[in-house]
Amino acid sequence: MAEVIDLERRKSAERRRKRARARRMAQAVASALSCGMCPRRCAHCGLPIDEPGLVPGDAPYPMCSPCLAEYRAYKRREAGDSTREAYWHTEQWEQMWRTWLEAMRASEEFRRSPEFLRLMQEHLDED
Numbered sequence: 001m002a003e004v005i006d007l008e009r010r011k012s013a014e015r016r017r018k019r020a021r022a023r024r025m026a027q028a029v030a031s032a033l034s035c036g037m038c039p040r041r042c043a044h045c046g047l048p049i050d051e052p053g054l055v056p057g058d059a060p061y062p063m064c065s066p067c068l069a070e071y072r073a074y075k076r077r078e079a080g081d082s083t084r085e086a087y088w089h090t091e092q093w094e095q096m097w098r099t100w101l102e103a104m105r106a107s108e109e110f111r112r113s114p115e116f117l118r119l120m121q122e123h124l125d126e127d
């Protein structure tokens with residue numbers, strides 16, 4: 001009898017460990033995607049924004065003034081303006097902005113997917 005109880009206890013502990021692991025995984029997925037979602041922090045560099053809530057029409061995400069200026073410079077370059085406004089506005093700089101914007105868009109799409117919503121419902125609503 002004691003062996004049966006011990007086995008049940010071990011199975012129950014294993015189930016709890018599996019649930020905790022799945023919950024940590026879901027939290028990691030969710031927190032990786034929450035970057036750029038806070039209206040009080042710059043989506044690009046993470047620093048606090050002076051005037052939160054005021055996202056200019058041409059900014060896709062909340063940004064601090066320096067990052068917004070950089071984003072606008074990137075958009076001008078993307079539109080064909082070849083003027084180099086700062087010495088660091090190189091090919092790599094352009095690639096950095098291009099891939100960051102793509103990553104932000106991909107994150108938004110994933111956040112809206114049924115699979116992501118299911119993951120959140122299954123593991124984050126347990127409290």
Ligand SMILES: [Zn+2]
Pocket residue numbers: 042043044045046047063064065066067068
């Ligand atoms: Zn910034």
